[in-house]
Amino acid sequence: LLGTNTDWTGLNLALDTFRLDPQRVAIVGAGGAARAALADMRLQKVPHVILINRSEAKAQALLDRFELAGEVRPLGATPDADLLINASALGMTGYPPLEIGLDALTADATVLDMVYRPLETPLLVAARRRGLNAIDGLTMLINQASMAFTHFFKIAPEPAESPELRELLTS
DSSP states (O other), X not given: OOOOOOHHHHHHHHHHTTTOOOSEEXXXXXSHHXXXXXXXXXXXXXXXXXXXXXXHHHHHXXXXXXXXXXXXXXXXXXXXXXXXXXXXXXXXXXXXXXXXXXXXXXXXXXXXXXXXXXXSOHHHXXXXXXXXXXXXXXXXXXXXXXXXXXXXXXXXXXXXSOHHHXXXXXX
8 A cells, every 4th residue: 555645745836936945934733734734844854843733732742753843832822933834724714713923924934824715814815915925725735636636647737836727726
């Protein structure tokens, strides 16, 4: 048997849009999406990860498991980072909003919200208002699906991300 996870590659490709070299990354959540983000941060050798979660013990166990240097903060903490990833369901349709301050993020920070319903989350609106790079969850989803398609069918769909595909998926 062979198992493959394309979530982390979808995230990696979405972040690659901005050619990032993050030094301090804040990740909200401690579930499967957060694990994908942590796997990518480990591969990128990010020096410091701030894991924000309501269960600090669960978050610390994940940091330890991925052997990442960093710290755990409670949900709602304002992160001081150059990359913020929402890897939780907070902000998704039917879930409570993600209430997090962006004031401590660096001036050139990037915010990636894995939520894609709604596509334009309050987190992304706040990030754009502050002039930060903002990446929506559909970007990650398209890249993840492209990688999965390649694994299943042994051919890559071309192109993985296009305005026409986004229009089709959001109509």
